[in-house]
Amino acid sequence: MAIKLPIYMDNHATTPVDPRVVETMLPYFQEKFGNAASRNHSFGWTAEEAVENARAQIARLINATPKEIIFTSGATESNNLAIKGAAEMYREKGNHIITQVTEHKAVLDTCKRLEKYGYEVTYLPVSKDGRIDLDDLRRAITPKTILITTMYANNEIGVVQPIQEIGKIAKEKGVLFHTDGVQAAGKIPVDVQKDNIDMVSLSAHKIYGPKGCGALYVRRRNPRVQLSAQIDGGGHERGMRSGTLNVPGIVGFGKAAELCQNEMAEESARLRALRDRLKDAIFAKLDEVYINGSMTHRLPHNINISFAFVEGESLLMGINDVAVSSGSACTSATLEPSYVLKALGVGEDLAHTSIRFGLGRFNTQEEVDYVTSRVIEVVQRLRELSPLYEMAKEGVDLSKMNWSASASTEH
């Protein structure tokens, strides 16, 4: 089978919309264009029905009830609403929030803003495998703690946090538990009942749905979570999120959730096999390669590898017909290497050499084999070019070198 280039293998960033999802959305742009809040004509009723159907599809994916799904513009908004909304609502109970260091910026920066407003935030560290320590969590909880927010699975290293245990601790202590479920929902089982989750942020475009559409699960019973709205207006979404609903997006989101749920068992097994095939081939052919994060507690479609002595951006340049991403500073706007890898204790030298592979629904075995062989070829070529590889092979201990920290290197 001929391979179509370029190959997309960056499915943690976004995913293509599944054609079945597009098809479901199309009628809602023109013939069924109504406002779901229009209560007195059939255009409105049709739109509302479609939204309620999608709400039920999304609720089923995480074992929630439809009324507990609040539609937003995406997971960044959902994270903002969950954290700021709870912080504001429960301010009288306390001002302490617990999160952890490898969260997405949508959580970390939201917490940082709350600190400016007088809230106190504990950022739990992670171990080398990328997971928080439950004893650290227990110790961090105080009578002032109102919210624990930890991601379900990480976007860079795919590491899955001990969510069920965190949920249990939160419940025991009477603290609300929010999780950013963007990378996990639709890929691995997420069950708000079993996991004792009070709020989950979801995004459509990470599960083969459209961009600009997300949701926040907000528990209604046991306990009934209340949030202060962050966007004021017509009082949509149980008053928690005003604004006319993005009906075509929501319809697509619902369909995407349904497809993920129906195909999850088979699809995650397929992706796991492909991911392991990629990893095993790379490890068979290359020395000095390192996996970042736990291999046991990890999304089936993720692998993050450091190719020592080969700078990440130069590797990406060599495999320019393959879309993956790197934790190298050179690929980021800030010129700082990945804070996630740093939190794991990965040295900056190795962080610069990391590549994230995010497999998805439309990747084939042929594509995986192509990517693998390209990566191996380019790493070998760049190591021929790497003074560090040569020195390491000669037995020089690079960590003991006195590097001329030239002013020019901007550090």
Place this chain on the structure above:
Amino acid sequence: MAYSDKVVDHYQNPRNVGTLPKDDPNVGTGLVGAPECGDVMRLQMKINPETQVIEEAKFKTFGCGSAIASSSLATEWVKGKTVQEALAISNTDIVRELSLPPVKIHCSVLAEDAIKAAISDWKKKKEASTPAASAQPAD
């Protein structure tokens, strides 16, 4: 990010990749940058002690495409030049030749540093060996 054609060309066909014997008294080695910063360049030159002409230049670089291109270009430029001429090469010349964007200017600075470091290494070696040479009995 889009790379200029010249950067892509140097990245794909790097000139003068390799290693010169660093203990050779006529070889100067410049190793600049740090692995933590994502850039390490090693530039080596073989310099004729009589004419001060750089007869050979080799490099190896750990870094992004622009860093590889900057050091590859540096080897091309220094070859055949005298030490004095090589010292006159400035990072802005490299930026211009490779059309480097502002975020990549540090790659060109590093290449300039590497040229200077290699020459200074060679000079140090020469100075160290000169007294020894004069200590030899005259014919």
